[in-house]
Amino acid sequence: MTEGTVVVVGGTCELGKHLARHYADKGHRVFVTSRDLGRAQAAAKEIGGNCIGIAVDLSAPHQIAAALSGVDDVQHLALVALHRDDNKVRDYNIDEAIKLVTLKLVGYTECVHVLCSRMRADASILIYGGLAKDQPYPGSTTITTVNGGVSTLINSLAIELSPIRVNAIHPAQVGDTPAWATKPKEVLDNLRARTALGRLVTIEDVTHAAVFLLENRGVTGVNLRVDGGRMMK
Numbered sequence: 001m002t003e004g005t006v007v008v009v010g011g012t013c014e015l016g017k018h019l020a021r022h023y024a025d026k027g028h029r030v031f032v033t034s035r036d037l038g039r040a041q042a043a044a045k046e047i048g049g050n051c052i053g054i055a056v057d058l059s060a061p062h063q064i065a066a067a068l069s070g071v072d073d074v075q076h077l078a079l080v081a082l083h084r085d086d087n088k089v090r091d092y093n094i095d096e097a098i099k100l101v102t103l104k105l106v107g108y109t110e111c112v113h114v115l116c117s118r119m120r121a122d123a124s125i126l127i128y129g130g131l132a133k134d135q136p137y138p139g140s141t142t143i144t145t146v147n148g149g150v151s152t153l154i155n156s157l158a159i160e161l162s163p164i165r166v167n168a169i170h171p172a173q174v175g176d177t178p179a180w181a182t183k184p185k186e187v188l189d190n191l192r193a194r195t196a197l198g199r200l201v202t203i204e205d206v207t208h209a210a211v212f213l214l215e216n217r218g219v220t221g222v223n224l225r226v227d228g229g230r231m232m233k
């Protein structure tokens, strides 16, 4: 059997592109998504191989079915996209909160709903959460909530869709992503000191763990932290 299709929703960010490149290099047909078709196509070109860019906006869940209509024979689905919502409860921004909640909890689920009938029997789904679910910080009100939601969403999906496997990955701050690479040195030094390994995890660390969760045939309903031992300190 030929290699199946890999779909990376949020395939224009560095974590998404790195995972997409891993599978494109192995000969899979890979779809990468962005809200913007031009950005998706540019990312697909950068990734190379048989990689195709398509436009999907998770904040408009009713439009997701049409956006994914050309995708079939899915072997791996990775849901990576994020809307960054820095939201403190004393200064609550409802519109920003709705965007992130819709994107991760409704948009991700709608992607699964649309694609599950086009998945191979041994297919797998990986949802990106994050350590903010366990380690809140001022402003993480919505991201802590949705990443907590991701950690339980995978359980119901894994039961309903079996034998399709469904897992979640929860990175701590990924040091070489744009969100963190540009932070002041003292912020990064403080974060490193709070890990058992004395370093921040990397995009490569996250992709390595993502591939394990997507491919290991005995793993479903698992929330895997990739945090350099942050939870032990």
Ligand SMILES: NC(=O)c1ccc[n+]([C@@H]2O[C@H](COP(=O)([O-])OP(=O)(O)OC[C@H]3O[C@@H](n4cnc5c(N)ncnc54)[C@H](OP(=O)(O)O)[C@@H]3O)[C@@H](O)[C@H]2O)c1
Pocket (backbone or CB within 6 Å): 009, 010, 011, 012, 013, 014, 015, 016, 033, 034, 035, 036, 039, 040, 056, 057, 058, 059, 060, 079, 080, 081, 082, 083, 084, 103, 128, 129, 130, 131, 170, 171, 172, 173, 174, 175, 177, 178, 179, 180
């Ligand atoms: N970076 C970290 O340190 C870190 C730590 C823990 C967890 N994570 C998790 O890893 C994942 C990626 O994070 P990141 O920091 O790499 O993200 P990022 O750089 O902020 O990129 C966000 C991605 O989401 C897409 N996106 C934004 N709004 C969207 C929408 N409404 N519909 C569809 N796609 C949308 C963006 O595509 P366009 O802008 O092209 O539309 C882009 O591909 C997230 O799930 C995050 O929770 C990251």
